[in-house]
Amino acid sequence: MNKPVDVLIIGAGASGAAVAWSLADTKMHILCLDQGGWMSQTEYPSTGRDWEARFYGDYSPSPNIRARPEDYPVNDDNSPIKVVNFNGVGGSTVMYTAHWPRLHPSDFRVKTLDGVADDWPIDYDTLAPFFAENDRIMGTSGLSGDPASPLTDPPMPPQPLGRSGAILGQAMNKLGWHWWPSDTTVATMDYEGRARCINLGHCTPACAQGAKASTDITYWPLALRAGVELRTHCRVREIVTNDEGMATGVIYYDKDGVEQFQAAEVVVIACNGIGTPRLLLNSASKHFPDGLANSSGLVGKNLMFHPYSQVYGFVEQPTDSNRAPPTCLWSKEFYDTDLSRGFVRGYGIQFGRGAGPVFEAVASEAKGILPWGADHHRVFRKLNGHRLGASAICEDLPEEHNRVTLDPVLKDSHGIPAPRIDYTISENSKKMMEHGIARAKEVLAAAGATDICVNSPILYGGWHLLGTARMGSDPKRSVVNEWGRSHDVKNLFIVDGSVFVTSGGVNPTSTIQAIALYVADQMKQRLANLFD
């Protein structure tokens, strides 16, 4: 029999870790359950000669390909964009590019400004102190003063421009575009026990140096030291409720596969925009026949991915290739609505430095620009180490038909129904993507690149899992209120990307964590009447 806890957090990733750390100062008994375990930096791909090959196997970003015991399958057959994530302590912060933009103030006001989707019930200024706190703990690097982005104050200097950044910067100056060195969570100097980046280059599938911030090495050590309990290899099957409609705890499978019940006064879900609706739908009961917290019918709906249009080419001079973090620069030149472009809202562009030899060979052969036969060697030497890339990260507007449901057949290793994704790219997004492709080709042409290739959308590009338990003040049009509490279950909170109302046109992790810290702060301020 597990001892009841005050707060039970499900998921030890970006948002779960932030909430755990923030709530720790209440001295409540806080327990976090995660279906994965602690990662070991000595086992990360960049420690071995097969570092690139593992990206196609046990360190694939796709849970369906990776298929570690900690992963659950996702039926994304009916989606042109496949779900990618990572399951373990740190969640998808273990496996991400560390690109660290924030949503813009205007992203919280899209209905007011552009007449589409909905405004958020909170604004940028509400989150501003939590963005700053999060940047301090995650440890960001960057250059303050970007004229096209919210003001940030990274505690570490930006990554070097490098060869690739300089070539791209020159190209954008020719075009008169905005560009700026990306804020990232890559430590450019020793920081709070983390060693500085030494340019392993293979950042996305986990950083062996520990220079890239993931919550297993940032928030979790602090939270554990403050008394939070983290129980690993525990997969939650469902949230249990009582006749009063309150959550009483969860049923989970422990590391030995034994079913357990864990009682809790408060339950916080931090399972991302796919895992959270999956859990809520799997928690259907007599009192909640359509799934927990789903009186609005919106649990699982309004899934937003950020369709990516990637364009890349090859320049004569050598680029940084795999010898630096992949993130480099961003441009906000096309971020805001300009209806003359034929679509509403906009996109950010993130620029890549290059690729390693195996990735280059595999990608270029698949595109048909690297031939079989005698000419292979000459062409490979022209391509390898000469790549530059630009990706338009397009704002995906919420549409209810883009959704997460439970697959009627597919189950995980514990027999829990797996999520099914039904998703189409909207006409607005398609126009945005075409615009992004054309602009990316312009900048690559200005850089002198040839052999231009396009991936649109990036097939395995469903990194950003947003909108499936949206935030709002109207219980009929939202799943949680403006401070993250379920409208239906008053001791149930959601803190991950599923609460996003709209997606913006930037990577969301910084904003996800700021929201998690904000919700935790709201909980702390309301402890005396949290369930009123």
Place this chain on the structure above:
Amino acid sequence: MSVETNLTAAQRDDLRAVAAMIIPASTEYNVPGADDAVIQADMLATLGRDAPAVGAALDHLARLAGQPLASLDPARRDAVAKEFRASGGPAAATLVRVVLQCYYRDDRVLRSLGLELRPPFPKGYELEQGDWSLLDPVKARPSTLRRTS
């Protein structure tokens, strides 16, 4: 790494033959082909989770060729290879990727490319600062952050 593989002798022969078609040896660049014995051994030893797809690809290749790939005349072999890549789907792509990922980690090949024979960690790489004055025109721009009211 397991040295076990379920590939038959005929499949191994075809794998070697198709690998040589993808990347033949080159005296100009002083590199072996992907049919080199060491590289082939690496493929077989590290097939792992790719083994079913590679096996399926080789079955497809065998159906197209109708006989050992190496025994076809060059024109027919090229035609079969083109058809294999065009119609082989994800399995063929996996086979090609296995060939490429083992080839481009071979010491002789990396040396020919001027790359160091080591993983990225722990030594890492140097990244030059680049010319930060390039950012001056952008710094001079007025704020374009959209107002919310």
